[in-house]
Amino acid sequence: MATIRTINGFGKRVVVTGIGLVTPVGIGTDETWKNLIGGKSGITAVTSFDASNYPCRVAGELKNFNASDFIDSKSIKRNDIYAIYAIAAAKLAVNDAKIDLDNVDRSRIGVIVGSGIGGMSTITEQTRIFFQKGPRYISPFMIPALIANIASGIIGMELGLKGPNFGVLSACATSTHSIGEAFNWLKLGKADAVFTGGSEAAVTPVSLAGFCSMRAVATAYNDTPESASRPFDATRDGFVMGNGAGILLLETLEHAQSRGAKIYCEIVGYSASCDAYHITAPDPNGDGLVRCYEELFAETGVDPSAIQYINAHGTSTAYNDKYETVAIRKFFGNHADKLFVSSTKGATGHLLGATGAVESAVCAKTIETGIIAPTINYSTPDPECDLNYVPNKSIKADVHYAINESMGFGGQNAALMFRKFS
DSSP states (O other): OOOOOOOOOOSOOEEEEEEEEEETTEESHHHHHHHHHTTOOOOEEOOSSOOTTSSOOEEBOOTTOOGGGTSOHHHHHHSOHHHHHHHHHHHHHHHHHTOOGGGSOGGGEEEEEEOSSOOHHHHHHHHHHHHHHOGGGSOTTHHHHHSTTHHHHHHHHHHTOOSOEEOOOOGGGHHHHHHHHHHHHHHTTSOSEEEEEEEEOOOSHHHHHHHHHHTOBOOTTTTSGGGSOOTTBTTOOOBOBBOEEEEEEEEEHHHHHHTTOOOOEEEEEEEEEEOOSOSSSOOTTOHHHHHHHHHHHHHHOOOGGGOOEEEOOOOSOHHHHHHHHHHHHHHHGGGGGGOEEEOTHHHHOBOGGGHHHHHHHHHHHHHHHSEEOOBOSOOSBBTTBOSBOOBSSOEEOOOSEEEEEEEETTTEEEEEEEEOOO
């Protein structure tokens, strides 16, 4: 186990008081959580376009999502679906947190929401129009619809929130970084509350073709889509793309208590690092993620032996799962054998820029309920992936400390530590 130096903590305590999720396994937090702990897969054959000539023909789409439940028809036409997913998740988080936005200082409430890619549907459609009809037919809403920060701006306008508002973009680590940056703003007292997380709607013809060209996605399970995402399993052959959004409402403890809010858990630490190794592949020695851990524990002063659960990045790719395991073993030493380490991407697929937020919500629900969601589709152990991945069935555990970790293209790592509130 690594030796940890302690940095004196500073600032305000930060708690999670609201969760909004729209995912391939459910619209809303309750449905998503029920299906995750029930081991239900949201991966199906692609239905939003004809993928019959693609090497990978499966994805996690939002088949029961109705945009008009969350936003008016004019706004639906003007915004990319990724931003609409984010708006939906934010409004679900408002309802879950039972926060009366007319009874708080909206200038002290921020929005920090990111996307790994942004408005890919808009890019695809407007490019088609450009080549078929010419530049005069391009929508005046194209640019604001496609940019990856617009979800934060639209949420701010929809909810009338005038605090810090920006987007974060770090590929598959996006929403973990987003939550971490929101945590820092609150810890420093620069806001009272922040809606934070990520959204993605990258299951499009061009995006899927790009990932197929990289040979990064699963191709061996087109006939059994629900089996395609299989983190840490020896027969894994790539990740499965997914759409969705996750938004958490974070508040300073004082603000949450002043309005009598329900508290899911407390966020006690955030760290980030870079592999500086390869544009897409993780460091085979796990050094970047290990440094991320070192900083996380230095900030919190928590002993590594206190951690019970890690929601792993666990993408179902050969390199990620192996090298993530290497990093966990290198940092935690013998305690690694006592950890529960699951990847909920087996059920949701990889939501890219939204994945860290959804998986942070999983950590919060794990602490709240005492149930750990499983890694589904785990049937053949891989000798190089030898942790307790909570295979196939959820388990009960009184979790006091949990970590969510994310790893993005560019070697960008992020980690968050959650603690049972007391």
